[in-house]
Amino acid sequence: MFWDVHSHVVPSGDDGAGTLEEGLELCRSAAAHGTSVLFATPHVWPHLGLSSEREERIRAAHAELAAQVAADGLDLRLGFELTPAPSLLEDELGRYRLGDLSAVLMELPFAGPLALAERVAEEIEGAGLVPVLAHPERAEAVIDEPGRARAFAERGWLLQVNATSVLGYHGESPEETGWLLLEQGLVSLVASDGHRPARPPFLDDAYEAVRRRLGEGADALFNGSALRTLEITGRSGNAAAAGAVRRG
Numbered sequence: 605m606f607w608d609v610h611s612h613v614v615p616s617g618d619d620g621a622g623t624l625e626e627g628l629e630l631c632r633s634a635a636a637h638g639t640s641v642l643f644a645t646p647h648v649w650p651h652l653g654l655s656s657e658r659e660e661r662i663r664a665a666h667a668e669l670a671a672q673v674a675a676d677g678l679d680l681r682l683g684f685e686l687t688p689a690p691s692l693l694e695d696e697l698g699r700y701r702l703g704d705l706s707a708v709l710m711e712l713p714f715a716g717p718l719a720l721a722e723r724v725a726e727e728i729e730g731a732g733l734v735p736v737l738a739h740p741e742r743a744e745a746v747i748d749e750p751g752r753a754r755a756f757a758e759r760g761w762l763l764q765v766n767a768t769s770v771l772g773y774h775g776e777s778p779e780e781t782g783w784l785l786l787e788q789g790l791v792s793l794v795a796s797d798g799h800r801p802a803r804p805p806f807l808d809d810a811y812e813a814v815r816r817r818l819g820e821g822a823d824a825l826f827n828g829s830a831l832r833t834l835e836i837t838g839r840s841g842n843a844a845a846a847g848a849v850r851r852g
């Protein structure tokens with residue numbers, strides 16, 4: 605069963621699911637395609653931040669959806685997907701954690717330099733959390749120089765490649781770069797980044813493709829192996845996380 609760390613199935617005012625009904629449909633179809641743990645990761649954009657009102661609405665929508673899809677065997681968790689912005693350097697990054705994981709999802713920009721993303725990732729790390737870098741294979745800076753992604757992976761930051769990239773839906777360059785990173789063993793996670801019925805939160809086809817090329821090594825990229833070690837459990841874990849957030 606798959607763990608999918610990146611999706612937009614909870615309505616949040618961004619470009620993901622528009623309604624609870626649409627979100628429910630996406631969640632149920634994800635479960636039918638083999639996903640057992642799905643993180644909803646609403647966008648936190650420079651022009652659409654996480655105000656307390658927006659956060660409240662998102663958390664309520666998530667709670668309602670999670671209760672409904674539990675019967676489908678789906679564990680729906682909530683995180684966020686940060687787009688690098690200077691304001692994040694002053695923010696308490698612990699509020700964006702992926703569920704109970706000591707990790708934060710941040711996308712690499714599609715265009716332009718990676719310097720700000722790197723600084724935000726360093727802030728995440730400074731808060732005692734692990735940066736999960738979304739779709740590096742779609743970033744021009746990585747396509748031009750894949751060594752940039754290697755340097756991030758060597759810092760212990762987790763690279764998350766999109767299922768849609770390895771299947772070729774984002775064009776040739778992201779596909780080639782995605783496979784390059786996979787074959788070099790730099791990728792920790794493949795996720796759907798599913799947004800809507802036309803771009804659904806499915807991992808099964810990508811799993812088959814990666815397994816054909818990488819063999820059994822594919823399994824760890826889809827079964828949440830890299831995330832399970834980041835689960836914060838029990839009181840001591842929560843205290844550690846709270847301390848980490850304060851330090852941030």
Ligand SMILES: [Fe+2]
Nearest residue numbers: 610611685797
């Ligand atoms: Fe996303």
